[in-house]
Amino acid sequence: MKILIVEDEIKTGEYLRQGLREAGFNADLVHNGVDGLRLVQEEDYDLVILDVMLPRMDGWQVLTNMRRRGLEMPVLFLTAKDQVQDRVKGLELGADDYLVKPFSFAELLARARTILRRGRSGAEVTILQVADLELDLLRRRVSRSGKRIDLTPKEFGLLELLMRRQGEVLPRSLIASQVWDMNFDSDSNVVEVAMRRLRAKIDDAYDAKLIQTVRGMGYVLEAPQENV
């Protein structure tokens, strides 16, 4: 997966590139709109992360030019200004998502993955599986090591999200937004409590803990690695 970062703030850009590379992406970084527009035409990117305020050519113009040249790759806007009009403008111009600075890197990563996943329509899965945990989407049943686990609808939704995106660190705000449709900074305690209750049902009775807290970032569900 190739990602282009167009960001004039040197430090922010460098960290984004490092973070995305470490997350397994092939990330390039340029510092102005003109270079950004040139690069998207030369290379085949899967996602462009575009700052709005850029020297020489701002993010809006870059996006407009891209779309005019028939470049339909997804674009994620970064901006320091959170104006409703800006948000609307970005989405009207054909941006796929919008993040307001300061944002957490976990949030950016999760959103980038959401966008990248959107294109791939692979076969519709009906059963999700991680290690010995199994989630049946059709019958809405969860079992671990063959033992049935009773979950509330929201707990089921939460587990489904974690399993669909296994191995990804999901920030609390993203979980609140995806599971409960709370698209604002809400009481983060709620996610913690819900996660604690889910863990009690999924993990407490087993030695191998599937749900991990990544401090300062969020939660991840993955099969435990043997050698750690």
Next chain:
Amino acid sequence: MIARYSLTTRLTVFFTLASGLVLVGLGTLVAISIDRHFVELDRDALRDKIHLTREVIGKSTSPQDLKIRLDDVLHSHEGLFVSVFRDRDPLYATPDFQFPEDLIAQTQQARLGVASWKTAEREYRGMSASVTLPGSAEPPLQVWVAVDIAHHKHFMYALIQTLVGYVALATLVAGILGWWAAKNGLAPLRTMRSRAMAITAQRLDERMPTEEFPVEMADLATTLNEMLRRLKEEFDRLSEFSSDLAHELRTPINNLMTQTQVTLSQPRSCGEYQDILASNAEEYQRLARMVADMLFLAKADHGLILPSTEKIAVHDEAQALFDFYEALAEEKQVGLQLIGAAEITGDRLMLRRALSNLLSNAIRYTPPGEQVVVDIQGDVHGTTVDVVNTGPSIDAQMIPRLFDRFFRADKSRKQLDSDGAGLGLSITQAIVHAHRGRISVSSADGRTCFSMYFPSAQNIGKRLTTDA
């Protein structure tokens, strides 16, 4: 054009114009009345003369006799001119005096008329009458008498000159008086100006001296004082907010700085570094959230949060929030109950946020085993959403300050609270205000109720038109 002149100049000009106009009118009235009076006097005199002439004619026996008698009479009347005609044939005329021909032709038909005319050097007024001799079968005689009215005209001329002079002088004096009055009358305005100049952000407690002012200005001064009071309150609130903000930011930054520097002071294990970085990340997230909340409030202050206007079923939103808070409430053994249903017109995300803050607050302060109730009531005028919880009442003194930014009823609870920075209720209030609604709190006898009121769309429209 006139807008550029001072108020004193304007008042002076208006006053001068008004007095000038009144005086000119009065002068004209006086002149016209006197002139009329003169005409009246002349008419009486001329009637007398006609009468006299008629008598003389009555006494005379022949045209020669008439001439002698008239000469005799006219001799003693200086400035009286007489002509007698019979069918345009002059029987008698005062020597060296000629009545205008056209006048005589005109009055042939009329029985009696008064006219005035001018010659090169003099002005006359004359009257004609037809005289029928008693017991005579001859056609009536036409008599013309005239007097010299030059002295009247001289008098009028002098009078008009005097009047014009007087009017001019009086207008000037009135103008000066007007200027003086305006200048004095506007003195309180200058006082106001000097007071206003003394007002700065640091000296907002300066006030206008209302007692010294005339009534009209006192009203203005009172209004200005009210404005100053409000500004001072807002300003005080704002400066308190700024210092609170600095303080709120200083604490976490100080923690971050100290922690990071202590960590760097000697080599540590990888696990320790991870712990520190994770703790820092949490602190940064809190800061970022605070900044985002502050920005939201700043935008609300500038009227920049524009709620979209869709129909929202409040009970559905409340139910969604109940789902969200379910786990937390269960863990705290707090029940959640929803009563009623209604729709409001507004912004879904914002409404959720507002209600979410109230719910989170209510759940936090409700003791285990008790309940939080969301009560929704709507009618044509608007919708009320009450969030009620049992638990310790809020101190009455705290209530007016509850919606202040960074205000925490419980001062001992700091920072690590999930409440964040104490901006939740301010944000809820800002959202309600953006929807042109009201929010209020009541708390007594172990029951606390936050009540949001949203006017209905028609109601808002009505209020908008009355505002305009």
